[in-house]
Amino acid sequence: MAQVQFNSITKTYPNGFEALKPTNFTIKEGEFAVLVGPSGCGKSTLLRMVAGLEDITAGDLSIGTRVVNHVDPADRDIAMVFQNYALYPHMTVRKNIGYGLKNRGTAKSEIARKVDEAAAMLNLTPYLESKPSQLSGGQRQRVAMGRAIVRDPALFLFDEPLSNLDAKLRNQMRIEIKALQRRLGVTSIYVTHDQVEAMTMADRIIVMNEGRVEQIGTPAQVYHNPATTFVASFMGAPPMNLLPAVVDGGQVMLEGVSFGPAPHRGKVIAGIRPEDFSPDPEGDLTIHVDLVEELGAHRLLHGKLGEEAVTVHVANESVAQTGPLRVGVKPDALCLFDAVEGNRI
Amino acid sequence: MKRAGFTTVSLPVFLLLPQLVIIAVFFYWPTVVALQSSFYLQDPFGFGSTFVGLQNYADLFTSREYHRIASFTVVFSVLVTFFSLAIALLLAVKADKILRGAKTYRTLLMWVYAVAPPVAGFIAVIMFNQSWGPLTQFFGMFNYTYLVGVNFNDTAFAMVLASVWKQVPVNFIFFLSGLQSIPRSVREAALIDNASAMGRFWDVTFPLLAPTGFFLLIINITYSLFDTFGIVDTVVKGEPGNNPMTLVYKVYVDGFRGNDLGGSSAQSVILMVLVLALTIFQFRLIDRRIHYT
Ligand SMILES: Nc1ncnc2c1ncn2[C@@H]1O[C@H](COP(=O)(O)OP(=O)(O)OP(=O)(O)O)[C@@H](O)[C@H]1O
Numbered sequence: 001m002a003q004v005q006f007n008s009i010t011k012t013y014p015n016g017f018e019a020l021k022p023t024n025f026t027i028k029e030g031e032f033a034v035l036v037g038p039s040g041c042g043k044s045t046l047l048r049m050v051a052g053l054e055d056i057t058a059g060d061l062s063i064g065t066r067v068v069n070h071v072d073p074a075d076r077d078i079a080m081v082f083q084n085y086a087l088y089p090h091m092t093v094r095k096n097i098g099y100g101l102k103n104r105g106t107a108k109s110e111i112a113r114k115v116d117e118a119a120a121m122l123n124l125t126p127y128l129e130s131k132p133s134q135l136s137g138g139q140r141q142r143v144a145m146g147r148a149i150v151r152d153p154a155l156f157l158f159d160e161p162l163s164n165l166d167a168k169l170r171n172q173m174r175i176e177i178k179a180l181q182r183r184l185g186v187t188s189i190y191v192t193h194d195q196v197e198a199m200t201m202a203d204r205i206i207v208m209n210e211g212r213v214e215q216i217g218t219p220a221q222v223y224h225n226p227a228t229t230f231v232a233s234f235m236g237a238p239p240m241n242l243l244p245a246v247v248d249g250g251q252v253m254l255e256g257v258s259f260g261p262a263p264h265r266g267k268v269i270a271g272i273r274p275e276d277f278s279p280d281p282e283g284d285l286t287i288h289v290d291l292v293e294e295l296g297a298h299r300l301l302h303g304k305l306g307e308e309a310v311t312v313h314v315a316n317e318s319v320a321q322t323g324p325l326r327v328g329v330k331p332d333a334l335c336l337f338d339a340v341e342g343n344r345i
Numbered sequence: 346m347k348r349a350g351f352t353t354v355s356l357p358v359f360l361l362l363p364q365l366v367i368i369a370v371f372f373y374w375p376t377v378v379a380l381q382s383s384f385y386l387q388d389p390f391g392f393g394s395t396f397v398g399l400q401n402y403a404d405l406f407t408s409r410e411y412h413r414i415a416s417f418t419v420v421f422s423v424l425v426t427f428f429s430l431a432i433a434l435l436l437a438v439k440a441d442k443i444l445r446g447a448k449t450y451r452t453l454l455m456w457v458y459a460v461a462p463p464v465a466g467f468i469a470v471i472m473f474n475q476s477w478g479p480l481t482q483f484f485g486m487f488n489y490t491y492l493v494g495v496n497f498n499d500t501a502f503a504m505v506l507a508s509v510w511k512q513v514p515v516n517f518i519f520f521l522s523g524l525q526s527i528p529r530s531v532r533e534a535a536l537i538d539n540a541s542a543m544g545r546f547w548d549v550t551f552p553l554l555a556p557t558g559f560f561l562l563i564i565n566i567t568y569s570l571f572d573t574f575g576i577v578d579t580v581v582k583g584e585p586g587n588n589p590m591t592l593v594y595k596v597y598v599d600g601f602r603g604n605d606l607g608g609s610s611a612q613s614v615i616l617m618v619l620v621l622a623l624t625i626f627q628f629r630l631i632d633r634r635i636h637y638t
């Protein structure tokens with residue numbers, strides 16, 4: 001167990017591409033941190049720098065109390081689970097799991113005991129003598145997990161470990177990984193571009209965009225109090241509605257309706273989560289519903305508020321026809337963003 | 346399931362005919378002739394032949410000279426195969442580290458592959474020229490008089506050197522593409538699991554290269570046994586004398602120089618059996634042992 005500290009870390013690839021802008025944050029001991037962001041935003045780059053697979057261009061990275069910038073991957077006391085599992089195809093499951101221990105001079109009997117223990121924990125016991133090519137995707141994934149947990153490292157690194165699995169298995173493994181991490185209490189950094197995975201697994205979410213950290217916070221903070229319009233539109237499915245508004249006379253005005261006081265002046269963007277609208281005959285706003293999406297437990301109404309497209313989330317017992325619908329907005333549900341920079345006001 | 350197939354036998358046979366004819370004329374017919382003539386004692390001047398049964402084989406097996414040449418061939422093949430593979434592997438591992446340069450590097454090394462064996466032999470002869478060959482001069486610096494074509498060991502060394510030099514590029518290309526087909530993440534996993542570069546090479550890289558290596562092993566044995574003919578020929582300059590030679594070269598010397606067609610044919614048959622054994626060995630082992638996926 002260890003904390004991980006990023007101190008002005010930057011990464012510029014040899015071709016001159018700046019994949020990571022100066023980054024500062026700390027992952028606490030035992031924390032499950034999820035790095036999330038769109039494809040190409042630098043998540044893997046960041047993770048691989050922690051693993052030592054990618055050089056750090058500038059800044060200091062510490063794991064525990066040690067600055068590890070120039071420490072070899074094998075000496076950083078980390079374990080990594082790769083997207084395609086990266087199992088050794090010529091070794092049996094037992095050898096795959098035990099390989100890291102063997103190279104660290106662990107006694108044979110000790111390796112056997114630890115491998116058996118890990119295999120039992122991951123339901124891999126019947127496959128210990130199989131080669132990876134004889135296993136299913138989910139089993140391979142577990143072997144990769146086993147390889148990480150037997151080492152009992154200070155830090156787990158996961159790079160989209162579930163993205164090659166089908167939806168059902170993904171849900172199951174998501175829960176298993178989270179439970180395992182809870183039980184072992186090992187600090188973890190988990191990379192994903194799936195915001196559902198991020199929301200459900202994280203103690204804290206780190207949202208990245210174009211090589212920058214946009215926001216760090218608990219899933220609830222990131223969801224309800226997005227720091228930027230990017231976070232607001234990236235987290236949540238469907239995303240937050242972002243509507244142009246003005247602050248006039250100290251009041252936020254959206255579609256000519258006042259939404260309480262604001263210190264700002266001029267144009268702003270008002271963010272409202274789809275579920276923060278509620279159908280209400282007395283409501284201030286009128287939405288013209290074009291399409292009703294039936295999702296079983298609830299419904300999504302897609303329509304227009306003035307000129308802007310909006311999505312409204314309603315429970316399945318409520319109205320479901322196209323046409324005008326009067327809605328209210330739940331109190332305190334409005335997030336205001338700067339119209340130019342996209343930052344939270 | 347529906348399978349595409351021919352309804353008659355004649356059409357496929359007709360389509361295969363050109364290939365079958367070529368195989369028959371250039372492979373089976375010579376084989377049969379060689380097999381047949383290995384049981385006869387030919388008159389050196391072409392006036393008929395006498396059936397002698399297995400006498401030609403018996404002569405070979407009791408011939409001290411044949412044993413000597415067979416032993417040399419084994420030593421020669423082992424040296425050429427080992428060094429061609431080892432040097433190529435070393436170069437490939439180094440080249441693989443600087444992936445970017447690999448393409449130019451690859452092409453540069455590949456050039457040697459285009460050199461015909463007699464030319465390779467000729468280059469060796471030039472390098473070891475008695476009065477001005479650079480390698481002769483190099484050995485001269487250590488007060489060693491290098492005599493290609495006169496001293497048995499010197500000649501053998503030149504032959505091995507030329508043969509290895511000629512074969513390294515082929516092996517290099519195969520090893521390099523073998524190395525580059527190892528998934529990056531597998532190597533990275535090894536990087537995290539094992540601090541020692543040597544350990545990673547022997548535990549992960551080398552086993553994953555095994556299919557390539559085994560294929561090359563067979564190719565190289567065949568090369569050193571048969572395709573080095575041109576090199577041997579150029580280096581010994583058609584003057585066998587006391588010089589080292591390989592079994593294939595002896596077939597030529599006995600058959601075309603000594604006009605002993607029967608004995609030469611018997612030697613060819615022995616070599617054919619050797620190739621057959623190698624081929625069977627290759628198919629059996631390659632399929633069974635060294636495939637992972
Ligand atoms: N070796 C490299 N040389 C140059 N640029 C690179 C290199 N590796 C990655 N990049 C660039 O750096 C950026 C970040 O890449 P990275 O792999 O970290 O993205 P990611 O967030 O993990 O994306 P994904 O979700 O698709 O895996 C990308 O724009 C990519 O093109």
Ligand SMILES: [Mg+2]
Nearest residue numbers: 043044045159
């Ligand atoms: Mg990635």
